[in-house]
Amino acid sequence: MYERRRYDRTYAKRHANGYDYNVEIDGRKYYAQLLDISRGGARIKLLDAPDYDYSGKYGAVKDDYYDYQYLKGMTYTVAWYDQKEMGISFQEPLADHTGALTYYSSYQA
Numbered sequence: 001m002y003e004r005r006r007y008d009r010t011y012a013k014r015h016a017n018g019y020d021y022n023v024e025i026d027g028r029k030y031y032a033q034l035l036d037i038s039r040g041g042a043r044i045k046l047l048d049a050p051d052y053d054y055s056g057k058y059g060a061v062k063d064d065y066y067d068y069q070y071l072k073g074m075t076y077t078v079a080w081y082d083q084k085e086m087g088i089s090f091q092e093p094l095a096d097h098t099g100a101l102t103y104y105s106s107y108q109a
Helices: 100-106
Strands: 021-025 028-037 041-046 058-064 075-082 085-090
Touching: 021 041, 041 075
Parallel strands: none
Antiparallel strands: 021 028, 021 058, 028 041, 041 085, 058 075, 075 085
16 A cells, blocks of 8 residues: 655644644634644544535644644645545644653653
8 A cells, every 4th residue: 555644643632622733714712632643744623623625725723732833833734534534734744853752652641
C-alpha cells in the first residue's frame, strides 16, 4: 500500500482539561483534542462543532493549552473530515528544533 505521509506521526497523550486547543475554521472557534501530530500536520477531534464536512477549509490554532505553545498561531488546511475527526495540513511544517513532537508525546496530564 502506498503511504502518502512525508513525516512520521507521534501519538499525543491526553491533556488534563479534556481539550488541547481552540481552533478557528472559517471564522468560528471550536475546542479540539490533539490525537496525533507530525511536522506536516495533525489529526484532531472537534469537541463542540456541528457535524459538517470541513474538508478544504482554512483554519488556525488560536489558543494552545499545553505548557509550551508550539502550535499557537499555526495555520492549516483541513485535508479530510470524518465524524468530528479531521486531518489538518500545516501551511508551514513544524521545525525540527522546536522539540514539539517530543513534548506532545511525553506530556503527562
